[in-house]
Amino acid sequence: MKITLIPERCIACGLCQTYSDLFDYHDNGIVRFYDDPNLLERDVPASEELLEAVKQCPTRALIKD
Numbered sequence: 001m002k003i004t005l006i007p008e009r010c011i012a013c014g015l016c017q018t019y020s021d022l023f024d025y026h027d028n029g030i031v032r033f034y035d036d037p038n039l040l041e042r043d044v045p046a047s048e049e050l051l052e053a054v055k056q057c058p059t060r061a062l063i064k065d
């Protein structure tokens with residue numbers, strides 16, 4: 001599935017990484033992918049953890065397609 005980050009919506013709550021190590025944070029706490037700070041979307045295997053991270057993000061800064 002495709003995961004898209006919308007950094008403008010992220011409030012740096014730190015929740016998504018508690019569900020999936022796919023997510024990490026810039027120094028200011030805004031979400032990024034763990035292995036590429038510049039990428040904003042990517043295809044990844046679907047998993048319960050990822051679905052939960054997307055679902056729990058309070059500002060819908062994580063989108064799945």
Ligand code: SF4
Pocket residue numbers: 009010011012013014015016017029030031056057058059060061062
């Ligand atoms: S759960 Fe959402 S708001 Fe919180 S750090 Fe992750 S992307 Fe940002």
